Structures are given as C-alpha cells and as structure tokens.
Amino acid sequence: MNKKVFGLLALSSMVVLTACQPDSPAPQATQPAPVVAPPTPVAAAPASAAAAPVSKELQLAQASKCFACHAIDRKLVGPAWKDIAAKYRGQKGTEAKLIDKVAKGGSGAWGAVPMPPNTPQVSQSDIQTLVRYILSLK
Secondary structure: OOHHHHHHHHHHHHHHHHHHOOOOOOOOOOOOOOOOOOOOOOOOOOHHHHHOOOOHHHHHHHHOOHHHOOOOOOOOOOOOHHHHHHHHOOOOOHHHHHHHHHHHOEOOOOOOOOEOOOOOOOOHHHHHHHHHHHHHOO
16 A cells, blocks of 8 residues: 555545544633622611611611611711710610600710601611611610
8 A cells, every 4th residue: 555545535534533432621821810800889878787687677768778877886977886885875764765766866965966857767666676776785
C-alpha cells in the first residue's frame, strides 16, 4: 500500500471515530470572575434584624417610619430605644405617658428636637404595641 492511501485511510478512520464521540464542550479560556463589592446595608434597619427574622413589632416600626428618627441601640435624630427603656424602667405610669407622647408628639425630654405627632397615621393600638416593645428592650 502506498503512503498516500495509507495516510488517507488513517485520516478517515480518525474522522469516523471522532464523529462517534459524544459531544463535549470545546475547551474555553478561563477568565477570573469579576470582583464585585458587597451591597451596603440599609442604615435605617436595626443591625439585629438582618441576622434574625424581623419581629412583628419591628415590621410595624418600619411601616410607621419610626426608624427615620430612631434606632434601637444608637441615637439618630431622636433617642435610641434602648436608652428610652433604660430611662423609664421601673417607673409607674410610664407606658401611658409614652403612648400619649408618641401619639401627640413632644419635646424637651431628650433635647431640643421635637417629635411630631404620630396620629392619625399610626393607630393608638399600634402605638401601644410599639411602646410596650420599646420598654421591653434591655
């Protein structure tokens, strides 16, 4: 057999064998994944809310826009809720006093910035729920 015929037979055998192979993806050049910065956390949400399911009280506070001026553990425009709880802990009549203050607004107890009234946009029962939650904080 001459070399040309042998070469053609060998080449055709390789083509047939290659065609019978299952399709496999062609090797592609790999590129490193792009570096993406992590998302920034929402400033108004309490830090503990990200780690655990959000309680009904925190959902109510978010819906009522409480976190526009307050945070649980640090002063913003208004006092931290934990500071409020510490200041009034053990005092008689505190719950009713704070419910009234949240509903009607007020100033002077925590500085010169007044708290605007929260009724009628927040119901009296929701204000009571929020005040009880605030007073429960340690």
